[in-house]
Amino acid sequence: xxxxxxxxxxxxxxxxxxxxxxxxxxxxxxxxxxxxxxxxxxxxxxxxxxxxxxxxxxxxxxxxxxxxxxxxxxxxxxxxxxxxxxxxxxxxxxxxxxxxxxxxxxxxxxxxxxxxxxxxxxxxxxxxxxxxxxxxxxxxxxxxxxxxxxxxxxxxxxxxxxxxxxxxxxxxxxxxxxxxxxxxxxxxxxxxxxxxxxxxxxxxxxxxxxxxxxxxxxxxxxxxxxxxxxxxxxxxxxxxxxxxxxxxx
DNA sequence: TTTCATT
Numbered sequence: 001x002x003x004x005x006x007x008x009x010x011x012x013x014x015x016x017x018x019x020x021x022x023x024x025x026x027x028x029x030x031x032x033x034x035x036x037x038x039x040x041x042x043x044x045x046x047x048x049x050x051x052x053x054x055x056x057x058x059x060x061x062x063x064x065x066x067x068x069x070x071x072x073x074x075x076x077x078x079x080x081x082x083x084x085x086x087x088x089x090x091x092x093x094x095x096x097x098x099x100x101x102x103x104x105x106x107x108x109x110x111x112x113x114x115x116x117x118x119x120x121x122x123x124x125x126x127x128x129x130x131x132x133x134x135x136x137x138x139x140x141x142x143x144x145x146x147x148x149x150x151x152x153x154x155x156x157x158x159x160x161x162x163x164x165x166x167x168x169x170x171x172x173x174x175x176x177x178x179x180x181x182x183x184x185x186x187x188x189x190x191x192x193x194x195x196x197x198x199x200x201x202x203x204x205x206x207x208x209x210x211x212x213x214x215x216x217x218x219x220x221x222x223x224x225x226x227x228x229x230x231x232x233x234x235x236x237x238x239x240x241x242x243x244x245x246x247x248x249x
Numbered sequence: 250t251t252t253c254a255t256t
Contacts, residue, residue, distance in 0.1 A: 032255055059256050072254050108255050172251050199253055212253055243252060 029056075029077040031086060032107035036060075037098045038069040045073045048095060053082025065164035074107055105202075161242030166194050166214040167221040168243040171228075173236040174198065178207040186228055187213045191220025212243060 036045065042060045049055060056076040062069055077083040083106065091104040161168045171183065183196035195214040198207050215221040221242070229240040 030256090034254065057256090061254070061256070070254055072256090074256055076256095168253090170252055197253055209250075210252065239251075241252095245252080 027080060028106060029080040029083040030107040031075045031077070031083050031104055033073045033075065033090075033102055033104050034071060035100055035102040036069065036071045036073055037095060037100075038071055040069065040073075040095065042073070044095075045075065048090070049075045049077075049086050052077065052086040052089065054078035063163060063165075160244045161221070162218075166216050167218055169213045169215060169221060169225060170210065170239075170241055170243040171213065172210045172239040173233070174207050174209055174211055174238070175234050175236060176206045176209075178211065178233075180211075182233070183211055183213050186231075186233075187215065187224050190215070190224035190227070192216035 031049075033045065040048075040060070042058055045060060046055055046058050049058075054077065056078055057074075058076070059074045060069055061072040061074075075083075075086070077086065087104045087106070090102065092101045094101050161170075169187070174182070178198055180196045180198050183198065184193060187193050187196070193213060193215055196211065197213075198211040199209075200207050213224075215224065225240050225242065228238060231238045231240070
């Protein structure tokens with residue numbers, strides 16, 4: 001005779017909760033990896049990091065239009081100590097067959113990143129006066145949209161800076177204190193700007209002297225470059241051009 | 250004095 005009264009309501013082993021315990025040991029175990037060879041897939045990256053611990057999830061950022069790797073990835077480890085080991089071992093190292101070292105560090109909080117970008121735009125849109133040296137010169141630009149419409153023959157040509165999500169512009173010779181706001185101010189008048197970035201030193205937060213602006217329309221980007229290249233910002237002469245591929249050698 | 254990347 002089978003006596004079932006003790007079985008209660010668990011006829012099958014219940015799947016243990018998916019939620020992971022909240023604990024310091026699993027906090028902030030998320031890594032940001034940049035400088036990866038574009039040929040490396042998500043699996044390749046996982047393979048490289050697997051020996052340091054249990055990988056909870058991973059992602060390789062790809063250009064939405066081309067599907068090509070951006071050389072940037074995320075790896076979330078089970079434990080922070082595992083992530084720390086991976087940083088110590090792999091940061092600044094070259095993957096097999098790679099010519100450039102990779103950067104491995106803890107990932108920034110995505111909410112923080114989004115907020116700072118929003119704040120940057122908010123600051124830009126709310127600011128009426130700028131103490132910077134650019135403002136009083138803004139009217140020196142000559143707008144001649146007719147001339148650039150002639151340059152339509154872009155198809156089939158490999159044009160630096162292009163991607164279907166916009167035209168990436170490289171700005172060199174920014175001052176150490178440059179910020180995103182100055183880029184919005186300089187490029188915004190020429191047309192649709194979708195993104196700006198000031199490259200800063202990780203530790204000092206000082207600008208490394210260059211930045212990027214993404215503009216939607218070629219004509220506006222070309223006009224901005226033509227107008228802003230050679231522009232004097234503070235005591236420096238800007239160099240402005242379409243971004244070129246870093247691997248031109 | 251010369252090319253990012255933050256799911």
